[in-house]
Amino acid sequence: xxxxxxxxxxxxxxxxxxxxxxxxxxxxxVSRVLxxxxxxxxxxxxxxxxxxxxxxxxxxxxARGLATRSSDLVxxxxxxxxxxxxxxxxxxxxxxxxxQGLQLVTAVPHWAEAAExxxxxxxxxxxxxxxxxLVSTGVIKARDLEPFLESxxxxxxxxxxxxxxxxxxSYDEDTNGAILADAVAAVGHRAVAVLVTGSAVSTxxxxxxxxxxxxxxxxxxxxxxxxxxxxxxxxxxxxxxxGLVQERxxxxxxxxxxxxxxxxxxxxxxxxxxxxxDVSVTGCDGAGLGLDLLGLATLRIPVEAVASRALxxxxxxxxxxxxxxxxxxxxxxxxxxxxxxxxxxx
Amino acid sequence: xxxxxxxxxxxxxxxxxxxxxxxxxxxxxVSRVLxxxxxxxxxxxxxxxxxxxxxxxxxxxxARGLATRSSDLVxxxxxxxxxxxxxxxxxxxxxxxxxQGLQLVTAVPHWAEAAExxxxxxxxxxxxxxxxxLVSTGVIKARDLEPFLESxxxxxxxxxxxxxxxxxxSYDEDTNGAILADAVAAVGHRAVAVLVTGSAVSTxxxxxxxxxxxxxxxxxxxxxxxxxxxxxxxxxxxxxxxGLVQERxxxxxxxxxxxxxxxxxxxxxxxxxxxxxDVSVTGCDGAGLGLDLLGLATLRIPVEAVASRALxxxxxxxxxxxxxxxxxxxxxxxxxxxxxxxxxxx
DNA sequence: TTGAAAGCGCTAACAG
DNA sequence: CTGTTAGCGCTTTCAA
Numbered sequence: 105x106x107x108x109x110x111x112x113x114x115x116x117x118x119x120x121x122x123x124x125x126x127x128x129x130x131x132x133x134v135s136r137v138l139x140x141x142x143x144x145x146x147x148x149x150x151x152x153x154x155x156x157x158x159x160x161x162x163x164x165x166x167a168r169g170l171a172t173r174s175s176d177l178v179x180x181x182x183x184x185x186x187x188x189x190x191x192x193x194x195x196x197x198x199x200x201x202x203x204q205g206l207q208l209v210t211a212v213p214h215w216a217e218a219a220e221x222x223x224x225x226x227x228x229x230x231x232x233x234x235x236x237x238l239v240s241t242g243v244i245k246a247r248d249l250e251p252f253l254e255s256x257x258x259x260x261x262x263x264x265x266x267x268x269x270x271x272x273x274s275y276d277e278d279t280n281g282a283i284l285a286d287a288v289a290a291v292g293h294r295a296v297a298v299l300v301t302g303s304a305v306s307t308x309x310x311x312x313x314x315x316x317x318x319x320x321x322x323x324x325x326x327x328x329x330x331x332x333x334x335x336x337x338x339x340x341x342x343x344x345x346x347g348l349v350q351e352r353x354x355x356x357x358x359x360x361x362x363x364x365x366x367x368x369x370x371x372x373x374x375x376x377x378x379x380x381x382d383v384s385v386t387g388c389d390g391a392g393l394g395l396d397l398l399g400l401a402t403l404r405i406p407v408e409a410v411a412s413r414a415l416x417x418x419x420x421x422x423x424x425x426x427x428x429x430x431x432x433x434x435x436x437x438x439x440x441x442x443x444x445x446x447x448x449x450x
Numbered sequence: 451x452x453x454x455x456x457x458x459x460x461x462x463x464x465x466x467x468x469x470x471x472x473x474x475x476x477x478x479x480v481s482r483v484l485x486x487x488x489x490x491x492x493x494x495x496x497x498x499x500x501x502x503x504x505x506x507x508x509x510x511x512x513a514r515g516l517a518t519r520s521s522d523l524v525x526x527x528x529x530x531x532x533x534x535x536x537x538x539x540x541x542x543x544x545x546x547x548x549x550q551g552l553q554l555v556t557a558v559p560h561w562a563e564a565a566e567x568x569x570x571x572x573x574x575x576x577x578x579x580x581x582x583x584l585v586s587t588g589v590i591k592a593r594d595l596e597p598f599l600e601s602x603x604x605x606x607x608x609x610x611x612x613x614x615x616x617x618x619x620s621y622d623e624d625t626n627g628a629i630l631a632d633a634v635a636a637v638g639h640r641a642v643a644v645l646v647t648g649s650a651v652s653t654x655x656x657x658x659x660x661x662x663x664x665x666x667x668x669x670x671x672x673x674x675x676x677x678x679x680x681x682x683x684x685x686x687x688x689x690x691x692x693g694l695v696q697e698r699x700x701x702x703x704x705x706x707x708x709x710x711x712x713x714x715x716x717x718x719x720x721x722x723x724x725x726x727x728d729v730s731v732t733g734c735d736g737a738g739l740g741l742d743l744l745g746l747a748t749l750r751i752p753v754e755a756v757a758s759r760a761l762x763x764x765x766x767x768x769x770x771x772x773x774x775x776x777x778x779x780x781x782x783x784x785x786x787x788x789x790x791x792x793x794x795x796x
Numbered sequence: 797t798t799g800a801a802a803g804c805g806c807t808a809a810c811a812g
Numbered sequence: 813c814t815g816t817t818a819g820c821g822c823t824t825t826c827a828a
Contacts, residue, residue: 116576116601119821130799135823145797160597165577166521167821169512170804177555177578182544188739191537198528202560207574209523209555214548228553230462231511232523251506255462366740373743393534393738394712394746397719465805476815481807491813513805516820 115160127155138163169233178418179229180210181222183241183306188363189389189405190240193262196411197238203412204419209234219243230256236418239263239270242307246270257421261414262407264307265431271421272431273414275405277308279435281315284386284403287438288356289323292446293384296320297345297354299364302333309360312388316358328354338367346375349383355447362387362395362402369400369443380445390439399442406434461506473501484509515579524764525575526556527568529587529652534709535735535751536586539608542757543584549758550765555580565589576602582764585609585616588653592616603767607760608753610653611777617767618777619760621751623654625781627661630732630749633784634702635669638792639730642666643691643700645710648679655706658734662704674700684713692721695729701793708733708741708748715746715789726791736785745788752780 120138124131129148136144137152144152155161169175178201182194194210201208209232211225222243229237230252239249239260246267249258253269265272288296298320300313317327328348332340338361345368348354359365365387372379379385390404413432420427470477475494482490483498490498501507515521524547528540540556547554555578557571568589575583576598585595585606592613595604599615611618634642644666646659663673674694678686684707691714694700705711711733718725725731736750759778766773 114601115597116579121821131822132799132801132824133797136798139823143797148797162573162576164516164579164821166512166515166579167804168823170510170516170806171821171823173804175512191541194540195537198556198558199560202558202571207555207557207578209553210544211553212544212548214545225548227508230508232553233462233510233512251461255460363739366743369740369743392740393709394715394740394744397712397715398740398743400740467805477805478807478816479814482814485807489813494814510805513820514807516822517805517807519820 115162118159118161120161120163123152123155123159123161126159127151173233175233175235176206176422177232177234178206178208178236178238178415179232179234180208180238181225181229181241181244182210182212183243189361189391189407192391192407193240193411196408197240197261197415200412200415204415206236206415206419206422213241213243223248236422238414238418242303257418257425259414259418259421262308262410264311269429271417271429272433273410273417274431274433275308275410276433276435277311278315279433280388280403280405281312281317282319283435283438284312284358284388285316285319285323287401287440287444288358288384288386289320289325291384291444293325293356294447295326295328295354295356297328297330297348297357299330299332299341299345299357299359301360302331305333305335306360312360313358316360332364338364339371342368342371346371346377349377350375354383356384356386356444358386360388362389362392362400365400365402365443366392366398369398379443381448384445384447385443388436390436395439396441400439401441401444402439403436404439405436410434461508464505464507466507466509468505469498469501469507472505473497519579521579521581522552522768523578523580524552524554524582524584524761525578525580526554526584527571527575527587527590528556528558529589535707535737535753538737538753539586539757542754543586543607543761546758546761550761552582552761552765552768559587559589569594582768584760584764588649603764603771605760605764605767608654608756610657615775617763617775618779619756619763620777620779621654621756622779622781623657624661625779626734626749626751627658627663628665629781629784630658630704630734631662631665631669633747633786633790634704634730634732635666635671637730637790639671639702640793641672641674641700641702643674643676643694643703645676645678645687645691645703645705647706648677651679651681652706658706659704662706678710684710685717688714688717692717692723695723696721700729702730702732702790704732706734708735708738708746711746711748711789712738712744715744725789727794730791730793731789734782736782741785742787746785747787747790748785749782750785751782756780 120131120134124134137149211229213221213225237258242263259271261273298317301309303310320327330341345357387400387402390402466477466480470480483495559567559571583604588609605617607619644663647655649656666673676687691703733746733748736748
């Protein structure tokens with residue numbers, strides 16, 4: 105028998121040489137057929153495909169990557185996948201990636217607190233020699249990325265970006281904050297509590313809170329800023345805000361994300377506060393499950409648009425590195441809800 | 451100058467040879483230091499680490515993978531990341547993976563409808579020569595995986611698994627269905643609508659629905675099965691169930707996931723049906739954001755436990771392939787809610 | 797249009 | 813303990 109008994113071969117152990125042997129061509133030819141160029145005669149191509157099928161050959165992308173010094177792997181650096189908004193973003197990025205024919209490899213830092221761990225995650229991704237990088241955590245600073253910028257295109261997605269070498273496809277948090285503030289102002293509140301997350305916890309949320317407060321003040325509204333600096337909890341500041349409401353020092357409370365708003369709703373209920381009778385509440389994100397049933401007034405961030413745009417941009421960059429870097433901003437849309445109503449009469 | 455001007459070198463272009471040169475040792479020694487064995491004298495190790503740091507060297511995992519024919523890449527085959535429960539599972543798997551020191555590369559089929567696309571996603575993962583595979587979609591059948599089982603360990607997670615070659619870490623959907631059915635029976639319902647998803651849409655949900663119905667019937671309760679076979683929508687069957695309630699043919703409606711239950715809640719509200727006055731409602735998953743505020747009676751599936759167990763198992767398997775294959779089942783815990791109450795008096 | 801041969805960057809015997 | 817040397821599986825000149 106000249107033919108090897110390939111029926112017993114494990115598919116993943118089949119190499120290109122095996123295919124070449126069976127197709128009676130050279131390895132180079134098999135490669136050309138699989139890569140798609142340069143052109144190969146229809147007849148040989150057919151032979152090759154048959155051999156591939158017969159052997160169940162699965163090309164080894166590691167080897168290909170080594171040889172071409174390229175890869176269609178896209179690294180995603182994510183912060184806290186437990187946050188629903190990030191979770192949705194993650195899903196959408198995932199879908200957008202496969203829509204672009206790119207493979208997504210995600211790294212989340214093990215200890216979300218440790219910036220050091222984020223850098224480790226970055227290095228793991230770079231170690232794989234990903235063809236592109238998506239950064240979605242505020243903890244990695246542009247400075248950390250700088251050394252790699254000329255080797256791999258980087259798009260920062262959903263986070264505020266201002267580095268001239270890093271493309272940004274982000275939520276327009278300033279506008280978002282303003283939209284929400286305007287809505288609260290419009291129904292007549294004159295004293296509002298705003299939960300402001302520390303920028304170390306989340307740059308995006310910090311920005312939202314800050315712009316909400318600023319916009320309110322622009323309307324001549326009195327703002328009580330409540331700080332929240334702990335990572336991973338949504339209950340911080342709620343006691344204080346309940347207190348403010350009970351003392352009638354504020355008639356509305358604005359939160360930088362829905363999870364915190366919902367947590368406050370829970371808190372308020374426990375404190376027998378009526379929403380919106382005693383206090384109006386707004387969130388931000390708009391990505392949760394039964395949010396409409398809950399009636400939370402919020403703002404829906406354009407997760408889908410941002411995700412697919414980010415991957416479009418990255419795919420372009422991977423094809424042609426010379427494209428100009430820009431920072432695109434996408435505002436969300438206000439979602440009315442029963443938790444926002446005019447303040448109680450004095 | 452004998453030394454190269456490494457300061458201007460892009461870190462990702464630095465090779466092990468560059469490090470070796472700078473450290474004045476052989477490439478093999480650098481490799482040994484980085485891999486961690488066999489032991490290298492403390493002095494040389496120090497030199498190597500310094501050179502690595504100085505050059506910003508990031509080892510090329512593709513090359514390493516090729517050389518060792520191994521990889522700490524874990525492939526995850528996911529179905530529909532937009533489903534909140536899958537989204538949470540995804541996040542948890544992600545965290546569990548990094549906790550095990552494994553890199554997760556995820557593939558989602560582009561068109562969720564096409565089984566063909568799922569196979570393509572599988573091949574992409576295998577092409578990367580992942581060291582292990584996590585399968586979380588019911589569409590890929592055990593038969594499709596069989597050819598690869600001896601080359602790469604496979605753990606199917608969150609889905610029903612019964613193949614003797616594939617380890618299973620799954621939700622105990624039969625028990626889950628029974629728990630929910632018992633809760634509904636316990637408050638006195640005697641006629642219940644159960645939304646049963648087609649198994650093509652979701653094996654897990656199908657199993658839940660089926661077991662709910664069976665258990666109810668075991669209690670002597672009359673069951674109206676409502677079929678839902680379309681992928682991606684949560685509104686299917688809601689009209690019918692509203693009709694059943696209005697005709698007083700059922701006093702409760704059970705859904706195989708929270709998204710559907712919430713969709714029904716919305717529907718019921720639009721039809722001026724009172725929950726639980728006119729109809730009790732139960733969901734399943736328990737992973738949503740403000741579910742408790744909504745008061746939805748549901749069942750919390752043990753996402754975290756399943757995810758971390760799955761990765762523990764996979765990590766073991768990647769270390770030692772001879773471990774016995776088992777199928778582990780994890781039941782959830784009932785979450786009471788105000789949507790479940792005794793039926794209205796006749 | 798095809799084949800032969802030289803790497804891609806790294807690890808792992810095998811000597812010393 | 814360290815250096816030399818063969819590959820890992822693939823792509824890609826370069827010739828034919």
